[in-house]
Amino acid sequence: MIIEARNVGFRYGDGNPVLTDVSFGVTPGRSVALVGESAAGKTTLLRLLLGLRRPTSGAVLFSGRPLPTGHRAAREFRRQVQTVFQDPYSSLDPRQKVARIVAEPLRALGFPDHAPRVAQALSAVGLPTDTADRYPHEFSGGQRQRIAIARAIAVEPTVLLADEPVSALDVTTKVRIIDLLAELRATRGLTLVMVSHDLAAVASLCDDTVVLERGRVVEEGPTSEVLGSPRNPYTQRLIASIPRLPR
């Protein structure tokens, strides 16, 4: 397992539990979706996987070991695990040129030779080289999400944690970003952990699906089975609610 949640429980302060006994594992190279609606605990779980919060009970493991706390170990974790967020408008600093934005993890992790790595990352996400000298506001939502993905892959991580990476995008753009993520997985062997409420995106991208309801795992398994023939009543209702195109 490259990432594993083992009996994870979490509550904010003295509040009600947000996550209860959540367990799942991700093997290297797989793509796993964490699926659920508001208040399912998806975002909290992602924060735990990133080490931004500690579980109240249970453990989050990276390569079989608890998430690092020390500066040096955390640095290695950051090199291996990078993130893409939902909103490409708020996740990119508007005052910085794209070159500087994409180079941010390279700087933070002490990589040399930023310019060629930035150029390589931009090319990998299908953006022209002159993108580097421009500002985020000059780009559309889909292009911005490509810039955010370029930033995430610049340090050549093994795991991408993506929080609703296509949910804010128009449908034509969404399909293209799904294709890009699929291509990056195929060419780089990236492990993908994606939090999403968009089941069409999940079905397009993820081998496995974990369904969360009110902080508990109610169903998990291969996406084709979980979304194709769901056994849990909540999963069934979720899938039945998706509006479908008329035949």
Added chain:
Amino acid sequence: MSLLSVSELSVWTADGRALVNGLSFSLPPGRRLGLIGESGSGKSLTTLAVTGLLPPALRASGSVLLDGTQVIGARNLDGVRGRVAAVVFQEPSTALDPLMRIGRQVAEPLRRHQGLRGAALRAAVAASLDEVALPARVAQAYPHEISGGQRQRAAIAMALACRPALLIADEPTTALDVTVQADVLALLDRLVAAHDMALLFVSHDLAVVGQVTDEVVVLSAGRAVSSGPLHEVLADPADDYTRSLVASARRLDAALDLSRDVGGAA
């Protein structure tokens, strides 16, 4: 005669760019129309122009007739808004006053437009909440104390309070969870049918539009690029933009089928 008749509607910025460009469509009483477009297509500006709510920096030209009243250039639309047309927006929180209990907010349009007071007003509020399937206790709640789906139901109750002939719904379920979206779409469908209302349903999502109407106009960059029955637009898109929109929507829709087939075979 059409309840809503939009003819050569354009919306201009101060520096003379057209954000909506020569848009025409009409909606007879009791009929439904879906306005489909992605971000920047001008669909929300169209709903604002139709209800005379454009921000001052934008200017509309052309003609918008709402039950015979010319909206463009009108100084006072009090007689038209609420009575002829009411709007439900994407984010119910923006339609609700955070400091006022839901019951008082639903009572406000009933008091103003129907002149109800006292026990009659309380009974009308209870009936309004019941109609959108909200429990009576929600009347005592503040907006933050209820869920997003309940807030949108409350906003729908307020929009329906004056029995408008036309309901304009601008992405009314986009901010909601998918299970809640299904319930709110079913509610809108039922209420629009029960009260013989016309419906202008604005959305980026072809499948969502397909739940409530079969007649659509597709907007791209401020222009209507195709229109007609949804099944025809889906089967035979008339232009490049619609073709790519339909292809993308079809692909995401098919992704859900594929997993179903694989699951069935396993």
